[in-house]
Amino acid sequence: MLHENERDLRETILRISAVDVRKCMKCGKCSGSCPAYEQMEYHPHQFVAMVDNGDIQALLDSDASFKCLTCYACTERCPRDVRPARLVEAVRLLKIRKQGQNHLKPDAIPAKLEAELPQQAIVAALRKYSK
Amino acid sequence: MQRIGVFVCWCGSNIAGPVDVERVAEAMKSVPGVVHSTTYQYMCSEVGQSRIMEAIKEHQLTGVVVCSCSPRMHENTFRKTAQRAGLNPYMVEIANIREQCSWIHKDKEVGTQKAIVLAKAAVAKVMLNTPLQAGTSPVIKRALVIGGGIAGIQTALDIADAGYEVDIVEKSPTIGGRMAQLDKTFPTLDCSACILTPKMVDAAQNEKIDIISYAQVEKVSGFVGNFTVTIRKKARFVDELKCTGCGACMEKCPSKKGKNEFNMGLNNRTAIYIPFAQAIPNVAVIDPEQCLKLKTGKCGLCERVCSAGAINYKQEDEVFERQYGAIVAATGFKPIDLDAFDEYGYSQSKDVVTSLEFERIMNAAGPTGGQLVRPSDGKHPHEIVFIQCVGSRDTSGCGKPYCSKICCMYTAKHAMLVRDKYPDVNVHVFYIDVRTPGKNFDEFYRRAVEQYGVDYIKGMVGKVFPEGDKLIVQGSDLINGKQLALQADMVVLAAAIEPDPSARKLATMLTASMDTNDFFTEAHPKLRPVESPTAGVFLSGVCQGPKDIPETVAQAGAAASKVIGLLAKDHLVTNPCVAQSNELLCNGCSQCERVCPYGAISYVEKEIRGPGVREVRRVAQVNPAVCQGCGACTVTCPSGAMDLQGFSNLQIMAEVDAICK
Numbered sequence: 145m146l147h148e149n150e151r152d153l154r155e156t157i158l159r160i161s162a163v164d165v166r167k168c169m170k171c172g173k174c175s176g177s178c179p180a181y182e183q184m185e186y187h188p189h190q191f192v193a194m195v196d197n198g199d200i201q202a203l204l205d206s207d208a209s210f211k212c213l214t215c216y217a218c219t220e221r222c223p224r225d226v227r228p229a230r231l232v233e234a235v236r237l238l239k240i241r242k243q244g245q246n247h248l249k250p251d252a253i254p255a256k257l258e259a260e261l262p263q264q265a266i267v268a269a270l271r272k273y274s275k
Numbered sequence: 276m277q278r279i280g281v282f283v284c285w286c287g288s289n290i291a292g293p294v295d296v297e298r299v300a301e302a303m304k305s306v307p308g309v310v311h312s313t314t315y316q317y318m319c320s321e322v323g324q325s326r327i328m329e330a331i332k333e334h335q336l337t338g339v340v341v342c343s344c345s346p347r348m349h350e351n352t353f354r355k356t357a358q359r360a361g362l363n364p365y366m367v368e369i370a371n372i373r374e375q376c377s378w379i380h381k382d383k384e385v386g387t388q389k390a391i392v393l394a395k396a397a398v399a400k401v402m403l404n405t406p407l408q409a410g411t412s413p414v415i416k417r418a419l420v421i422g423g424g425i426a427g428i429q430t431a432l433d434i435a436d437a438g439y440e441v442d443i444v445e446k447s448p449t450i451g452g453r454m455a456q457l458d459k460t461f462p463t464l465d466c467s468a469c470i471l472t473p474k475m476v477d478a479a480q481n482e483k484i485d486i487i488s489y490a491q492v493e494k495v496s497g498f499v500g501n502f503t504v505t506i507r508k509k510a511r512f513v514d515e516l517k518c519t520g521c522g523a524c525m526e527k528c529p530s531k532k533g534k535n536e537f538n539m540g541l542n543n544r545t546a547i548y549i550p551f552a553q554a555i556p557n558v559a560v561i562d563p564e565q566c567l568k569l570k571t572g573k574c575g576l577c578e579r580v581c582s583a584g585a586i587n588y589k590q591e592d593e594v595f596e597r598q599y600g601a602i603v604a605a606t607g608f609k610p611i612d613l614d615a616f617d618e619y620g621y622s623q624s625k626d627v628v629t630s631l632e633f634e635r636i637m638n639a640a641g642p643t644g645g646q647l648v649r650p651s652d653g654k655h656p657h658e659i660v661f662i663q664c665v666g667s668r669d670t671s672g673c674g675k676p677y678c679s680k681i682c683c684m685y686t687a688k689h690a691m692l693v694r695d696k697y698p699d700v701n702v703h704v705f706y707i708d709v710r711t712p713g714k715n716f717d718e719f720y721r722r723a724v725e726q727y728g729v730d731y732i733k734g735m736v737g738k739v740f741p742e743g744d745k746l747i748v749q750g751s752d753l754i755n756g757k758q759l760a761l762q763a764d765m766v767v768l769a770a771a772i773e774p775d776p777s778a779r780k781l782a783t784m785l786t787a788s789m790d791t792n793d794f795f796t797e798a799h800p801k802l803r804p805v806e807s808p809t810a811g812v813f814l815s816g817v818c819q820g821p822k823d824i825p826e827t828v829a830q831a832g833a834a835a836s837k838v839i840g841l842l843a844k845d846h847l848v849t850n851p852c853v854a855q856s857n858e859l860l861c862n863g864c865s866q867c868e869r870v871c872p873y874g875a876i877s878y879v880e881k882e883i884r885g886p887g888v889r890e891v892r893r894v895a896q897v898n899p900a901v902c903q904g905c906g907a908c909t910v911t912c913p914s915g916a917m918d919l920q921g922f923s924n925l926q927i928m929a930e931v932d933a934i935c936k
């Protein structure tokens with residue numbers, strides 16, 4: 145049995161991500177695809193299994209979700225349409241929320257802007273990085 | 276005046292649990308027309324049936340309602356019971372108070388009320404039943420097998436062995452199917468051709484079997500025992516009776532760039548070709564898309580070298596009709612296209628091959644003469660990676676949701692064969708699960724690991740890409756918690772299998788049903804596995820679902836025994852519940868003819884005499900031997916002239932009224 149807190153966290157992650165972790169058949173194709181595998185403490189298939197087990201705190205304590213490149217290779221290739229990247233994303237979001245929403249504010253962007261920076265990176269940065 | 280008896284079955288506790296059967300029987304006693312109503316624990320048992328028979332005699336019943344399980348289960352049982360007691364069998368109606376009532380209602384009050392309503396409806400119907408007589412139709416003692424793979428060959432051999440004539444219609448120029456393309460076969464590793472060829476020869480030499488190759492079924496009409504099938508035999512441009520299979524034409528043909536289908540396109544063939552040395556019939560065929568003579572009018576070399584004078588550039592398709600009592604679908608499978616799986620690099624490197632291509636590479640009669648070399652540069656490989664479940668067990672929409680069942684075993688086979696012949700080659704197999712149920716199957720796979728040192732890696736490959744003259748295989752090793760990047764010389768993909776694409780069209784012609792994956796559906800998944808739900812149509816081999824050769828052969832024999840059981844009968848009892856048109860009401864609009872899926876309706880000019888009419892009219896007529904009683908015409912007829920015997924519009928309305936009252 146999961147503690148109430150763990151259950152709540154699990155529910156939150158499932159709600160944010162809209163992922164059905166039970167569809168996973170534990171094939172490992174996601175982690176076989178992941179280009180950030182070596183950098184991530186937990187790998188995409190582990191995100192799926194750990195969310196299923198309610199082991200969310202470990203994911204929150206790890207920086208794995210910030211090492212993900214959001215390349216969606218795992219999601220693109222998963223044969224069961226599980227979309228692990230959305231779980232990674234959900235963990236990241238939950239972490240940011242827990243930090244009191246202290247992620248990058250739009251006002252702070254102009255100062256940091258570099259001409260070379262692609263649009264997408266700015267959008268991703270808003271989502272990902274705390275101050 | 277009808278005298279109806281109602282018999283409520285407990286079905287042990289199946290019905291008597293959620294339905295108060297005594298109350299149902301009691302309630303029926305007050306329904307007009309009912310003269311007797313009772314219950315019993317198992318109405319279908321000997322005792323139950325004799326109770327019905329006794330009651331029919333004692334109460335001079337004219338109709339019987341049995342409240343029990345689905346009519347699919349026991350309608351026939353109780354019809355026979357009534358017949359034994361001297362009642363017309365079609366004076367029996369079943370109220371389904373099990374599947375439609377006790378099994379779905381938890382509340383006993385609701386269940387009981389519904390059972391009473393269903394019983395009342397059945398009484399209302401039986402009051403309007405009329406005695407019907409079943410007719411008979413003759414059985415044509417000849418079977419058609421569609422598809423000449425191992426399934427079709429075995430079915431045909433078994434049917435012929437029982438003394439019946441059987442035709443095999445095979446779409447390609449030779450019989451043999453996929454098994455002819457295999458090198459060795461699991462679990463015994465005997466050579467595929469060595470065990471298949473004798474069967475192909477047996478089929479060819481059996482005087483009861485007619486092999487119609489390079490042909491397709493174009494139209495099917497009729498019904499069980501009496502099908503009429505239109506067959507198109509495509510032009511080969513070679514006279515089958517004259518050609519000796521010497522192959523002189525193939526040596527001279529200048530058009531050499533055709534894709535060799537038998538070798539999965541790994542090498543080329545000439546425009547005139549014999550698919551493989553043991554082909555049956557061993558007769559050449561000209562590919563009209565490739566032949567210079569047929570395309571440009573210039574060449575004619577093969578005609579000049581053919582000493583048998585077999586070449587005929589003017590040959591045309593032959594279309595003919597034949598009659599059959601039974602039809603067997605044995606259309607087999609093909610590996611899926613890998614377009615949706617670009618991550619495995621199939622389109623990027625020649626050294627990424629499918630398992631069926633690998634069979635050809637390993638085969639002594641294949642494009643490399645059985646030498647294991649890389650298709651790209653002909654070099655001997657040192658590292659080979661096999662990937663299982665490519666496109667199988669895939670619900671993402673790219674592949675197939677089912678397990679293809681044979682690939683775990685054939686991958687173990689390939690791995691073992693490579694290690695046996697080339698001990699210097701390292702073999703790795705990526706797997707999700709190793710599924711090897713079957714006699715001596717798991718032992719076989721373990722032998723690959725324990726004796727042959729094949730490296731099985733639990734995990735899936737994420738991508739394969741060429742780097743220099745190597746292939747990099749990036750995948751998960753889940754047991755060791757690693758991501759691997761193996762350098763391979765060749766990659767073999769165990770591609771999912773799917774039914775032959777022509778099967779769907781065929782299913783429509785046969786009115787046989789299919790599942791969402793286009794495998795033929797069996798009449799009952801457990802109890803009638805080789806029959807289709809359409810009477811007289813049987814299933815053999817992979818067209819019904821993935822299976823290996825031992826299972827295919829077993830099913831082929833089972834299908835044959837069902838066919839033999841049918842052909843052994845001289846007559847079949849026909850269902851008298853067929854449509855009939857009321858000529859006084861029919862206005863000859865032709866709408867019923869258009870909806871009838873069996874082609875049972877035709878029109879006649881007829882003098883109609885009735886109250887106030889005397890004229891010649893065009894009216895519908897139903898052939899009772901062809902009509903299956905589906906009722907499509909009765910609901911279509913705008914004049915209400917079509918009626919189904921035993922299910923008349925009046926009877927159905929009476930049922931509805933009884934329910935709504």
Ligand SMILES: Cc1cc2nc3c(=O)[nH]c(=O)nc-3n(C[C@H](O)[C@H](O)[C@H](O)COP(=O)(O)OP(=O)(O)OC[C@H]3O[C@@H](n4cnc5c(N)ncnc54)[C@H](O)[C@@H]3O)c2cc1C
Nearest residue numbers: 422424425426446452453460461606607608816817823824
């Ligand atoms: C790579 C690979 C390796 C395998 N290795 C093994 C093994 O080692 N051992 C084992 O037991 N099994 C093995 N199998 C499985 C084996 O191939 C099948 O079990 C077997 O071929 C099934 O036979 P079938 O007659 O049902 O189908 P098929 O072999 O596909 O034959 C069907 C035939 O029907 C014809 N046809 C299709 N549609 C029509 C139509 N509309 N009209 C007329 N004709 C039509 C086709 O041309 C074909 O000749 C392997 C399969 C693969 C893919």
Ligand code: SF4
Nearest residue numbers: 168169171172174222
């Ligand atoms: S690829 Fe999909 S099914 Fe396979 S382990 Fe990852 S999430 Fe699960």
Ligand code: SF4
Nearest residue numbers: 178212213215216218
């Ligand atoms: S989206 Fe993230 S977890 Fe998924 S493959 Fe890309 S880097 Fe890996």
Ligand code: SF4
Nearest residue numbers: 528566567568574577
């Ligand atoms: S006529 Fe056609 S099949 Fe015959 S040799 Fe010429 S190209 Fe080949």
Ligand code: SF4
Nearest residue numbers: 664667678679682683
């Ligand atoms: S048989 Fe084995 S390789 Fe083939 S789909 Fe099933 S599990 Fe995968």
